[in-house]
Amino acid sequence: MKSGRFIGVMSGTSLDGVDVVLAAIDETMVAQQASLTWPIPVHLKKGILNICQGQPLTLSQLGQLDTQLGRLFAQAVNALLAQQRLQPRDIVAIGCHGQTVWHEPTGEAPHTLQIGDNNHIVAHTGITVVGDFRRRDIALGGQGAPLVPAFHHALLGHPTEKRMVLINGGLANISLLFRGPAEPGYGAGA
Template sequence: MSNLYIGLMSGTSADGVDAALVEFSESSFRIHHAIDIPYQPEFRQRILNLALNDACSKAEMATISGELADLFATAVNQLLSEANISSDQIAAIGSHGHTIDHAPNNLLPYSFQITDHARLTEKIGITVVCDFRTRDVAAGGQGAPLVPAFHRWLFNASGQNSQEAEKAFINIGGISNITLLNKGLGYDCGPGNCLIDYWHHRHTGENFDTSGNTARLGTLEPELLNSMLEESYFSALAPKSTGREYFNHQWLEPYLKGKDYSWHDISFTLTALTARIIAHQLNTNECCEAFICGGGSHNTLLLEQIQHYAPTVSLKTTTDLGIAPDWIEAAAFAWLARQTLLGLPGNLPSATGAKGERILGAIYPA
């Protein structure tokens, strides 16, 4: 079997698809090449509407699922072309799909991702592994976050040495999540970029605030920050996971009603909110070192604020480990596809809450 896999990730921010070509050995990996295919603004809005609108049509959902498959196929073909690799050299593709509803705490729990992966397989002629969350949910888990299992494999953390100071890995996408390597824990902290991006887009039309430059024009509103920090999710015990279906404009607007904050001050305060909830986890778990990945790693104001609220933590990005922060999650789904084909578990029960380790994913053979 080839050691080359492709990982595809469309995250909560819904800004595009990340594609990473990854070569694995027994205990390490190397990213050969990676690309990002941005979504067009109209298509991005249609995806966001699915996640936020309970009354979306079945036809629209099916259509977007097919369009995502076509975009994923474009990403795969471009990735292979730029890397000068043929499709028959790829063992499999691991695709996360795009989450439009995550409800692991329902009476009948589920986590729902779309993308027509059968169509993707037909278009590219490569085995596709997908639907990774469902088996974990069926086993009593949250179905997320799944990346902590990859973090532990990647960084070879045993989680058994209680004498060693705790190290953490923080992924800041639309939602932020943490992996505590020594404790073998992982969970969603809460909003990452989703509220920051929503507010910035509302006032500028741009998808994100580059380096936090717009938020820097504002100042902290302590009353607003403290009221938002009372959200019960932040104090809930792990395992826990969340998504845009919870932390969105409908969550934010009641905190702003009747107030006269400037929009720049709200931008700064939303950045501080994400920083505070991440820093709280670092401080509570007595972390000595934390590595940041995901889109939030480029928001220098956000990183400064995390450091401000967690001053004793040595804060870095995964660049310090020789891994570009933008491709960690795509690489994780390449790894998950490999786990599936090798008949190995892909979840970390201490992170998701599942009854035990499970082989994850559905396979569409080439």
């Protein structure tokens, strides 16, 4: 893995804002350097909630929300860059899985849908974006969520102690940290 500064972008099911974090990462450590929460406009929040609640919408409306959220993510990243007096060339990559609007990881055709077009993040920041993590996890037989157990294991794992990490957001997620490889994580709530 390339060492350097990375930016993570997250908007969870609570829709309380877009969280953006700047981290220095190398083979042995992850160090948070800065963060901010960027507000989600009411009209965008309402549109996302409507999708999540199964309200009908046209493909055009879905595409518009996808674009608007991608642009909002880019605004949040650019605000963090300005706050820290950084240039796009100072960042290795942005990680952004988008906003989950539908998640059905079991059944005959497991699937998940995120919006927040990463192409708009690239276009408006000039930084490479890595994304679509959840669909990849489902394609490989996982649940698509939570995605953080391997990170928790690397950051907080202990050679002899058993540990648990609880993330209590819009949905609760649990990572169990035992000896050996990272265990799968679990989500609870709806």
